[in-house]
Amino acid sequence: MVEYVSLGIVMEGQKSGYEIKKIAEQTVGLFFKMSYGSLYPALNRLVAAGRLTEEETNNSKNKKLYAITEQGRGHFLEWLKEPLQSNRREHLLKLFFYDYLEEEIRKRNLQAFQHSLQNGISRMESLKTIVSKELEQLPNKDDYYYRVSVMHYGLQFFKMEHAFFTKMIDKEEL
Amino acid sequence: MVEYVSLGIVMEGQKSGYEIKKIAEQTVGLFFKMSYGSLYPALNRLVAAGRLTEEETNNSKNKKLYAITEQGRGHFLEWLKEPLQSNRREHLLKLFFYDYLEEEIRKRNLQAFQHSLQNGISRMESLKTIVSKELEQLPNKDDYYYRVSVMHYGLQFFKMEHAFFTKMIDKEEL
DNA sequence: AAACCGATATATCAATTTGATACATTTAAT
DNA sequence: ATTAAATGTATCAAATTGATATATCGGTTT
Numbered sequence: 001m002v003e004y005v006s007l008g009i010v011m012e013g014q015k016s017g018y019e020i021k022k023i024a025e026q027t028v029g030l031f032f033k034m035s036y037g038s039l040y041p042a043l044n045r046l047v048a049a050g051r052l053t054e055e056e057t058n059n060s061k062n063k064k065l066y067a068i069t070e071q072g073r074g075h076f077l078e079w080l081k082e083p084l085q086s087n088r089r090e091h092l093l094k095l096f097f098y099d100y101l102e103e104e105i106r107k108r109n110l111q112a113f114q115h116s117l118q119n120g121i122s123r124m125e126s127l128k129t130i131v132s133k134e135l136e137q138l139p140n141k142d143d144y145y146y147r148v149s150v151m152h153y154g155l156q157f158f159k160m161e162h163a164f165f166t167k168m169i170d171k172e173e174l
Numbered sequence: 175m176v177e178y179v180s181l182g183i184v185m186e187g188q189k190s191g192y193e194i195k196k197i198a199e200q201t202v203g204l205f206f207k208m209s210y211g212s213l214y215p216a217l218n219r220l221v222a223a224g225r226l227t228e229e230e231t232n233n234s235k236n237k238k239l240y241a242i243t244e245q246g247r248g249h250f251l252e253w254l255k256e257p258l259q260s261n262r263r264e265h266l267l268k269l270f271f272y273d274y275l276e277e278e279i280r281k282r283n284l285q286a287f288q289h290s291l292q293n294g295i296s297r298m299e300s301l302k303t304i305v306s307k308e309l310e311q312l313p314n315k316d317d318y319y320y321r322v323s324v325m326h327y328g329l330q331f332f333k334m335e336h337a338f339f340t341k342m343i344d345k346e347e348l
Numbered sequence: 349a350a351a352c353c354g355a356t357a358t359a360t361c362a363a364t365t366t367g368a369t370a371c372a373t374t375t376a377a378t
Numbered sequence: 379a380t381t382a383a384a385t386g387t388a389t390c391a392a393a394t395t396g397a398t399a400t401a402t403c404g405g406t407t408t
Contacts, residue, residue: 016385017387019386034365037368040388063387143273144273149270150266164330190358192355192358211394211396211397215394235356237357
């Protein structure tokens with residue numbers, strides 16, 4: 001995923017590795033972390049694959065500037081087009097770059113993702129009912145308050161995401 | 175963190191590696207993943223450190239049962255006592271085991287975490303105001319709708335967490 | 349009883365990632 | 379002119395991932 005984030009950031013113009021990391025921290029840093037140990041090897045792989053060009057700056061500096069190639073741009077946009085899935089917060093990463101995506105695919109993917117969220121919510125609501133009933137029969141149900149709470153957390157979380165994506169599909173004020 | 179989750183799960187009674195992984199998936203799996211490649215080495219480390227005991231089952235099976243030692247129990251509870259921090263969802267992991275923690279420390283840690291969440295919310299509200307004003311001055315501000323959306327997502331997320339922890343401090347129905 | 353299948357169980361491995369540190373240069377401030 | 383802070387790349391041991399290999403158990407079918 002480091003590779004796609006790097007490509008996405010370089011879409012705006014050529015950047016150094018240091019700048020890419022800084023921008024990532026300031027923007028998607030809330031839910032995505034990258035380290036130099038993963039970034040620099042990723043940049044090298046991208047250059048080797050012809051998706052980025054590497055340019056040494058003429059002044060004596062140790063600095064290298066990376067720019068995206070046509071192939072890299074295509075590769076990035078193909079990734080962006082793929083359906084949203086919440087695996088490792090990839091959906092939020094893609095969302096950050098969604099201004100680059102054409103409206104039609106964007107809307108289709110957002111709606112599909114929202115439906116999958118709705119399914120998740122339904123499944124968790126059912127589970128909640130079952131667990132509540134099982135718990136009701138225990139004499140010491142207070143002893144499981146926190147253990148059970150993470151299920152409620154998950155439900156709250158999915159509901160929040162669902163509400164957020166609803167607003168976004170309607171392009172409401174967020 | 176695999177080590178602490180394993181200890182926490184074995185607190186209930188002896189389990190095989192396979193069972194530990196299954197229980198983790200079914201309970202904290204929503205926000206924490208473990209693979210065999212990290213679990214089995216972790217179990218070996220815990221045995222070597224004297225925090226778990228390993229027992230080969232007498233029937234011909236390839237199965238090993240792990241049980242927690244007094245030292246392991248102490249080590250686990252020390253970890254649980256430490257302040258909650260949202261690094262890599264560690265706070266949710268600890269929360270799942272919070273029934274094991276004494277009420278006084280539990281309340282103190284929950285309140286401290288809630289305050290840090292409130293600080294985060296305040297900082298993000300300020301940032302939001304600044305970004306909104308900057309955006310207002312751009313002619314093509316619609317081109318940054320999704321880019322900006324991740325900031326709103328973050329804010330929503332923190333607000334949801336804050337509301338959730340408020341309910342939990344008051345031990346309300348969740 | 350034999351064959352079969354899905355679940356249970358542990359182990360291993362290349363590739364990747366983390367978190368830390370080392371080291372050099374550039375910019376800004378004193 | 380000197381220092382401190384920020385910018386910049388590189389590297390490494392240790393940990394993790396995601397996948398695969400291998401074997402056994404319990405239950406069902408033929």
